[in-house]
Amino acid sequence: MIDAFLNAITPFNIGLALLGVFLGTIIGALPGLSATMAVAVLVPFTFSMEPASGLIALGAVYTGAIYGGAYAAILVNTPGTPAAIATALDGYPMAKRGDGDLAVTISCFASAFGGLVGAVALLVLAPPLAIIALKFGPVEYFWLAIFGLSLIAVLSKGATVKGLIGGAVGLGLSTIGSAVIGGDVRYTFGTPQLLGGIHIIPALIGLYCVPVLLNMVSTKEAHIERANTKNSSRIGEALTSIWNSKFNLVRSSVIGTVIGILPAAGGAVAGLVAYSEARRSSKHKEEFGKGAVDGVIASESANSATVGGGFVPTLVLGIPGTPPDAIILGALMVQGIRVGPRLFTEQADIVYTFIFGLIIATLLMIPVGLIIGKTAFKTISSIPKSVLVPAIGVLIMIGSFAVEQNSTHVIMMVLLGLFAWLALHFGFEPSPIVLGLILGPIAEQGFVQGYLIGNASGNLMGEFFGRPISIAIIGFTLLTLLWPIWSERKSKKLKEDQIHE
Amino acid sequence: MNLNRRLFAKILASASLLFASTLVPFAAQAADYPERDVTYVIPYNPGGESDVTARMQQKFFKELTGHNLIILNKPGAGGATAWAQLNGFKADGYTIMGTIVPHIILQPAMKEVGYQTEDITNVFFFHYTPDAIIVNAESEFKTLQDLVDFASANPGAVTMGGSGTNTANHLAAEIVSGLTSTVTTYIPFKGSAPAITALLGNQIKSVMSYTTQGVKAGDQVRSLAVATEKRHPALPDVPTFRELGINHVGGAYRGVAVPKGTPEDIQLELAKILAEINANPEFQKLMLEAGYSVIDVSHEQIPTFMGQKAKTYAGAIKQLKAKQ
Numbered sequence: 001m002i003d004a005f006l007n008a009i010t011p012f013n014i015g016l017a018l019l020g021v022f023l024g025t026i027i028g029a030l031p032g033l034s035a036t037m038a039v040a041v042l043v044p045f046t047f048s049m050e051p052a053s054g055l056i057a058l059g060a061v062y063t064g065a066i067y068g069g070a071y072a073a074i075l076v077n078t079p080g081t082p083a084a085i086a087t088a089l090d091g092y093p094m095a096k097r098g099d100g101d102l103a104v105t106i107s108c109f110a111s112a113f114g115g116l117v118g119a120v121a122l123l124v125l126a127p128p129l130a131i132i133a134l135k136f137g138p139v140e141y142f143w144l145a146i147f148g149l150s151l152i153a154v155l156s157k158g159a160t161v162k163g164l165i166g167g168a169v170g171l172g173l174s175t176i177g178s179a180v181i182g183g184d185v186r187y188t189f190g191t192p193q194l195l196g197g198i199h200i201i202p203a204l205i206g207l208y209c210v211p212v213l214l215n216m217v218s219t220k221e222a223h224i225e226r227a228n229t230k231n232s233s234r235i236g237e238a239l240t241s242i243w244n245s246k247f248n249l250v251r252s253s254v255i256g257t258v259i260g261i262l263p264a265a266g267g268a269v270a271g272l273v274a275y276s277e278a279r280r281s282s283k284h285k286e287e288f289g290k291g292a293v294d295g296v297i298a299s300e301s302a303n304s305a306t307v308g309g310g311f312v313p314t315l316v317l318g319i320p321g322t323p324p325d326a327i328i329l330g331a332l333m334v335q336g337i338r339v340g341p342r343l344f345t346e347q348a349d350i351v352y353t354f355i356f357g358l359i360i361a362t363l364l365m366i367p368v369g370l371i372i373g374k375t376a377f378k379t380i381s382s383i384p385k386s387v388l389v390p391a392i393g394v395l396i397m398i399g400s401f402a403v404e405q406n407s408t409h410v411i412m413m414v415l416l417g418l419f420a421w422l423a424l425h426f427g428f429e430p431s432p433i434v435l436g437l438i439l440g441p442i443a444e445q446g447f448v449q450g451y452l453i454g455n456a457s458g459n460l461m462g463e464f465f466g467r468p469i470s471i472a473i474i475g476f477t478l479l480t481l482l483w484p485i486w487s488e489r490k491s492k493k494l495k496e497d498q499i500h501e
Numbered sequence: 502m503n504l505n506r507r508l509f510a511k512i513l514a515s516a517s518l519l520f521a522s523t524l525v526p527f528a529a530q531a532a533d534y535p536e537r538d539v540t541y542v543i544p545y546n547p548g549g550e551s552d553v554t555a556r557m558q559q560k561f562f563k564e565l566t567g568h569n570l571i572i573l574n575k576p577g578a579g580g581a582t583a584w585a586q587l588n589g590f591k592a593d594g595y596t597i598m599g600t601i602v603p604h605i606i607l608q609p610a611m612k613e614v615g616y617q618t619e620d621i622t623n624v625f626f627f628h629y630t631p632d633a634i635i636v637n638a639e640s641e642f643k644t645l646q647d648l649v650d651f652a653s654a655n656p657g658a659v660t661m662g663g664s665g666t667n668t669a670n671h672l673a674a675e676i677v678s679g680l681t682s683t684v685t686t687y688i689p690f691k692g693s694a695p696a697i698t699a700l701l702g703n704q705i706k707s708v709m710s711y712t713t714q715g716v717k718a719g720d721q722v723r724s725l726a727v728a729t730e731k732r733h734p735a736l737p738d739v740p741t742f743r744e745l746g747i748n749h750v751g752g753a754y755r756g757v758a759v760p761k762g763t764p765e766d767i768q769l770e771l772a773k774i775l776a777e778i779n780a781n782p783e784f785q786k787l788m789l790e791a792g793y794s795v796i797d798v799s800h801e802q803i804p805t806f807m808g809q810k811a812k813t814y815a816g817a818i819k820q821l822k823a824k825q
Contacts, residue, residue: 040547040574047556134702138688178578178612181689183666183825185612192585192615196577263698318717319698320548326694330548333717333791334556340719405575406582441691449688453705456660456686 004352008360013053013353017060017361021368024064029376031072031392032205032399034081035065035267039324043331051335052350056357058331062324063115063307063361066267067369070107070300075100075224075380076392078209082200083267083303085434086275088208089155090288090295097291098225101377105238106293107300108369110249113242114301115362117253118260118308122315123355127344129309130316132261138453139464142446143473144262145439148269150480151276155431163432166423170436171443173198180441181448193408202400202409203416203437207430209396210417216385223388224381235370241293248278248294249301256302260309266322267303268438274302280483308358315339315351534594534770538569541757542590542598544583546576549692550630550713550793551599554755557787558627561778579665581608585615587622592760594767602626602754602810603669610818611667611825618807622763625772626756626798626806627779628788630711632673632728632749633739634661637700638721640707645725645745648707652683659685662696662708667821669753670696673728674709675817680747697722711752712736713792728752735792751813756798772800 007013020042027038038061046054069081074091087107094103121129136144149167156163176187177197188194216223242249252274259270278298279288288295310321318339320326332339337347344351380388400413420430454463464470539562545551555572562570575583583598584605590596605621608614634645642648652659663670666689674687688705690696696708701721708714715724716735724739728751732741742749757775759768778784779795788795798806 043547044556044572047560133698137699137702137704178581180665180691183611183689190613192578192581192613195614196582199577263695313698317698317701317721319694319701326546326548328548330553330556333548333553336787336790338717338719340717340721342719404577404582405573406577445691449690449699452686452688453660456658458658 001352004349005356007052007349007353008056008356013056013357014360014364016049016053016057017357018364018368020057020060021064021361021364022372024061024066025068025365025368025372026064027061028065028068028081029071029372030068030395030399031076031078031209032396033402034201034399035062035069035083036201036323036327037399037402038062038065039327043327046331047334051332051337052353052357054331054335055328055350055354056361058328059307059311059354059358060361060364062328063304063358063365064368065324066304066307067108067111067115067300067365068372069303070111071104071373071376071380074103074107074296075377076209076388077212078392078396079204081267082204082434082438083271083306084299085204085208085268085431086271086299087296087303089275089299089431090290090292091299092224093289093291094293094296095224099291100224100381101374102234102237102241103293103296104373104377105234105370106241106296108366108373109238109242110252110297110300111304111369112362112366113249114253114256114304115307115365116359117250117301118257118305118310119355119359119362120308121257122308122311123352123359126312126316129261129312132258133263133313133317133319133321135469136262137467138446138449139467140446140469140473141262141442142450142464143470143477144265144269145443145446147473147477147480148272148435148439149443150477151272152432152435153481153484155272155435156429159427159429162428166428166430166432167436170433170438171440172436173203173433174437174440175444179444181445196404196406196408198412198416198437199403199409200438201403202413204434205396205400206413206416207420207434209392210414211421211424211430213389213392213396214417214421216389223385242297245294245297248281249297251277251281252298252302253305256305257309259302260306260321261312263313263319263321265442266310267306270302270306271299272435274298276480280480304362311355311358315343534767535566535568537595538571539594540573540596541570542573542575542583542587542596544575544577544580544599547574550711550753551580551601551755553791554628554788554793555599557784558775558778561781561784562774565774565777578614579608579668580604581614581616584608584621587616587758588620588761590760592762592764594759594763594771596760597624597771598758600756600758601669602756602807603672603751603814604753606807606811606814607667607669607672607818611821618811620761621758622761622768623756623758623803623807624768624800625775626754626796626803627775628793628795629752629754630713630792631733631752631794632670632677633710633712633715633736634677634707634725635697635700635710635715635718635722636707636725637703638723639703640723642707642725643723645740645742645747648725649681649683652678652681652685656684657686659683659707660688660705661685662688662690662699662705663710664693664696665689665691670709671821672814672817673749673751675820676751677709677742677747677749679817679820680749711792712794715739716790716792729794733792733794734789752794754796754798754810769800 069084073079073084073088077092255274256270313319314325454460
């Protein structure tokens with residue numbers, strides 16, 4: 001272990017980690033360019049490096065990119081990576097009232113903390129934690145997706161019916177294309193371009209970024225308030241806020257780590273679940289969605305924790321925990337590293353060097369993030385909208401195309417964007433639609449697989465309702481759905497009692 | 502000003518020369534092929550088997566030709582997005598694309614995917630990933646016979662995971678269940694990796710997957726049979742289907758295709774380069790260790806090869822269609 005630590009802190013590896021975090025943060029910060037893309041671009045360069053160094057570079061870029069996604073979400077309200085969806089919910093309102101610098105700084109510290117929790121879990125608990133990934137069968141994914149959909153209640157900001165309609169639209173959109181299970185071709189209207197379905201990244205860019213851009217063009221007011229203090233990092237203030245929210249920080253980091261371990265879930269789900277838990281346990285629920293510091297802390301610490309969490313199944317079982325992990329796994333194969341349970345014993349030097357590298361990269365993220373964050377805030381709050389809008393417009397086009405080198409995605413992004421803009425005018429928020437789009441396929445596949453397996457074993461009800469983890473998730477879902485009703489009743493009753501007295 | 506104008510004229514002249522030179526027919530230039538970097542479109546995500554094997558070729562291509570093989574991932578619709586676009590690329594040998602049999606036979610047979618099997622001009626097939634039936638290491642099925650016996654006694658009770666519906670895994674599961682006269686329940690997953698995950702978690706009883714997955718998962722799983730002619734060196738203890746009396750050899754055959762109209766001599770030259778990469782012992786070692794089987798289906802053999810494969814799959818495709 002000590003050897004691995006010394007290996008990780010060679011000047012070359014530290015230099016790589018620094019460069020990786022820097023590049024990753026920049027790529028993640030650009031709306032439309034995601035962590036997956038950042039990792040994919042870097043992979044070929046790592047083939048000429050030592051396995052551990054290559055891995056450190058990839059891990060650092062990945063960490064940086066997940067964090068970088070917060071800038072666009074906070075400062076422009078355009079979560080370019082799915083992981084940053086929940087960050088925008090409160091980050092942008094903060095920026096709008098002039099606290100953009102504070103939000104960026106808080107997200108930097110929260111991300112670093114979450115990243116460390118994930119990486120330390122990977123370091124000390126990887127093999128036992130990997131079991132969680134295996135306990136999740138198709139049925140558990142189905143219930144997890146249903147639980148995720150219950151978060152619409154949280155995301156729809158009071159307009160529950162509109163939120164539900166939006167969620168249904170998202171679910172509908174997710175069925176377009178050739179079904180993974182069943183192979184049916186749905187709603188393609190005979191066009192081969194639609195066979196691949198609606199890709200989540202261009203859809204996300206369209207649904208979130210395009211309405212923001214159109215609104216920026218159609219209103220006169222400044223996009224966000226400029227810095228109102230001279231010291232535009234507000235580090236002390238940020239640290240105080242985080243200290244006051246320490247339980248939220250730890251809880252969100254743990255949620256992020258565990259959800260990161262589940263393949264097929266990912267940063268977006270982690271951020272949203274942590275956000276909704278933070279909101280539920282908060283004493284100031286009404287502040288959420290209007291610039292609550294706790295919301296930013298929850299989302300950012302959780303999505304950064306998925307990095308370390310995601311590496312647990314990737315390294316222990318050879319199962320990629322998140323999309324960027326799939327690419328890193330491919331790179332490992334090319335390097336001749338056999339992932340699997342024996343990796344931690346047979347090639348322990350490489351694995352532990354990598355994990356220490358990841359921890360170092362996470363720590364380096366604090367200075368790098370603060371410097372880039374300060375610059376980003378100053379730049380975005382001072383450049384005129386006439387420059388900002390076309391620049392982001394070009395970036396989101398490139399981003400949509402680059403996902404799969406496919407021009408259909410650009411068209412899809414623009415169309416969905418226009419749709420979202422119109423919908424927003426009628427009070428339909430994009431978040432429930434996105435949630436439906438992300439969770440639809442998980443729910444569908446889990447349900448059909450669970451149904452087939454249940455039928456094969458002759459115990460369909462047991463398959464869906466008899467498994468311990470399923471029961472726990474169903475319980476959480478009911479709690480999320482019924483808690484608001486119950487607490488409202490209670491407060492009403494309390495009031496009535498007071499009146500009667 | 503005058504100077505500027507002359508400079509401009511010069512630039513214009515050299516630019517048009519440059520433009521003209523690109524227009525010079527590239528046919529009959531095969532001796533020099535490739536003169537520059539070649540773009541290698543892979544219809545799958547980075548990290549998948551198509552991508553990984555292409556990246557293994559990359560290094561040797563550079564050694565042989567002095568030019569880079571630039572990999573461009575263009576995933577979507579199980580590969581169909583890229584294959585439907587193949588003939589839209591310039592037919593000069595500088596854009597080539599990965600292909601897979603049975604995918605390019607199966608997809609157009611099952612539904613409208615924007616291309617037909619004949620639209621793909623295959624130049625060379627360089628390896629195949631043999632089919633393998635894999636169970637959890639703790640499984641009650643010690644041999645393929647155990648699984649077959651159980652499936653015969655309990656039709657439909659053996660769940661067999663695989664990647665997607667109407668895919669290579671699905672086809673292989675159909676072929677094997679036909680050959681053994683058993684009924685299993687095929688459970689489609691989004692790719693090979695999630696299927697293996699479900700197997701490791703004991704969510705399903707078996708998977709129809711590839712040797713590579715058996716190698717990757719190591720001790721956690723037991724491969725019951727592999728669809729090679731001789732035992733695979735990376736899994737020396739696992740019998741072939743043929744040893745067990747089941748006549749099944751096959752898997753995912755990966756090759757390289759070019760846009761329609763690419764000059765014949767360039768196709769031949771490309772096939773020659775790919776065959777030389779295949780002949781490199783270092784390349785073979787990389788491929789074998791990961792569980793692939795290196796094969797040479799040369800340019801001349803391709804029509805026969807495609808014909809044979811189409812015939813092999815015909816029965817199973819019919820069964821899959823009947824189930825639709």
